[in-house]
Amino acid sequence: MNMETMDQILARQAFFADFPPEFAALLAGCASNCHFKAGEYIIHEGDPADRFYLVRQGKVALEIAAPARAPVVITTLGEGQIVGMSWLVAPYRSEFDARAMEPVRAIAIDAACLRGKCEVDHHLGYEMMKRFLPVIVKRLHATRLQVLDVYGHN
Amino acid sequence: MQAARDPFVPDIYRVEQVRRELADAVTLELAPQSGTRPDFRPGQFNMLYAFGVGEVAISMSASAREKPGFVHTVRNAGAVSGALARLEPGATLGVRGPFGTGWPVAEAEGRDVVIVAGGLGLAPLRPAIQEVLARRECYGRVTILVGCRSPYDILYRHDLEQWRQRLDVTVEVTVDHAGTDWHGDVGFVTTLIPRSPFDPDKAVALVCGPEVMMRFAGGALQKAGMPASDIYLSMERNMKCAIGLCGHCQFGPAFICKDGPVLPLERIAGLLAVQEI
């Protein structure tokens, strides 16, 4: 079996397309492979957001639990998508639960480590922001359309 | 086309079968009281008349080859549709049609087909899907994307399952919200488009659902590389006569009843962007 290095794995992810090679090594240093069983919680609401994930395989549900009702799934995320945005914004605490709906393989990135490196090298920070911002904007747009409840009755 | 007879006057049809689809929607199978049902194209509609109540425009929900009569999925959303949704087998109703433009099923031959359905929008699209799958070898990749409010609002679950089981069709269903017992996608239907397998240079997209959903789906398809001339929407407006004489269904210069309901995005993109037009 040919073991790929984390550099190589990251370079193949669409999210990191055209990522400057000098930063790939920096990022790889913060990254590791992980996997979750179906039903396992990847993130719990309120946890320190010290990791975020890039899904390589499987489906993840973002959920909100409220008292006396079953958790509501707000959105599902799949292959190539990022799970976990709260690492970008103080106080760096997860807002929602994230549950693996089926077996999930992902790349976990140590957010605290990465935040540190971005502070030291702003160019790395900019490259990360450039990739995260469009994801956030697209998700906000899609969420707004969801909230519109277009299929609702009158 | 009803050349010789008065186009204001309905034909009499009988309800052969009623099938409950959702809490507030049924599918009626209709047979003519006399004579035969006229031929029609996917995407066209009939004006269904509930005795003494009124008429409402309902698209054909199954292709001409599926059943000898008309098939219409009706949602209880007002006085007329409510009366129609309560009809029982044996009841009579009036039918005028078929009216309007159809989906470009023939024009899509040799190309990928992308179906984007929102809510009950799957009903006017089902005849097109049936026509495409009946001659599957004439088309490229076939992708069916469906968005609904919740898992309880998914129309034609049986058909979706059958289509999904085919190896030559991609079916993706997403809902706006769900509980943990739903194992599919959650998110607005436009999120399915970037991940779909179609060649934007050689595809035809058929989109049907609430106007807001169609507007954004059209945008997402264009962002994915499709030209507006290959994207078709099924538009809706207030309809009274359905034969281009009462004026109500105008959308800009187009009469939805005769220039539509199926219209290419290229022709209407400017109008969709204007509020209250």
Add this chain to the structure above:
Amino acid sequence: MTQAFKGDGSAGVIDAAGLQRLIEVLAEEGYRVVGPSLRDDAIVYADMDGTGSLPAGWTDRQESGRYALERRSDKAFFGYAVGPHSWKAFLFPPVETLWKAQRGSDGVMAIDSERHRDKFAFIGVRSCELHAMAVQDRVFGEGPYTDTAYAARRSDAFIVAVNCAEAGGTCFCVSMKTGPRAEQGFDLALTELIDGEEHWFLTETGSEAGQRILAQISNVQASDVQVAAARAVSERTASKMGRSLDTNGIKELLQDNPGHPRWDDVAARCLTCANCTMVCPTCFCSTVEDHSDLTGENAERVRKWDSCFTLDYSFIHGGSVRESSRSRYRQWMTHKLANWIDQFGTSGCVGCGRCITWCPVGIDLTEEVAAIRAGPGEGKSR
């Protein structure tokens, strides 16, 4: 309905008694004769049995939001422009039963559709009105589906046109190329010439039916002087138009400017009262009402005039697409002057000025078009 007719170019002259006889002949032939008469301080179209019911010696003073009658110094029969009525009220009745249905206890339904059919003779049809009828002919008769009852009334109708000797205060038929002279679409066309005791009508024939009817009335061949006098009437009328409308590029002007600030301006004034659509001779919008009786065995469908100015007009899925008065005025004017061209190949407006006269707040579409032309638009937006 008049066939394309190549007469010998000659015209006859009849006097007032001849006009009376014309009306009698038409009635004898089974026509329901309709023409102008004075009612409720306006000149409207109603059933007539002779020249006695014509508003002889009256004229009208029309301005934006104003209509008043005034006495003339002569006894001209047709010395006014057009009033609030148009001939569409007869060809396309405001209320009409389309069909009746019965449902037996066995649930079986039957429908019977017999639409009322009158044979009309219209006396005093102006050139703009001839064009308006042609516009409605295209709407009701040239689409994929036709209103057969309209087509029947239209083809049965006998039309006696009148060439206007007075231009109305709000008229602009010259701008719309719809007058003031009646060129075609009539069976007979009269030009009234009145000078002291002299009172006669130059009568041109426009069809075989017209020729046949005229032959039953004593008439004299028109002299060259009389023909010239008739032409001079039209030329003088053409020079006295109350309004004008520049139609150059008007389709693009309106279709490309849905966001123009002028729409907000007119919205602040428009009451969405729908008067303009009621008096307009080309407006054709209708609605249907379904009625049933208490037994539940009998139902009928009635068609009624409707207006794009009502809130219900664009109702769909629990709300109206055009909720604001701004969007409704924009719809009406853009349809009438621009979209109509895409739909039917001509403008929907014939320059009769009725919408200007009968608007309670005096909105003038010629002024609105000029304002949109003059002021900067915002391009295609909103």
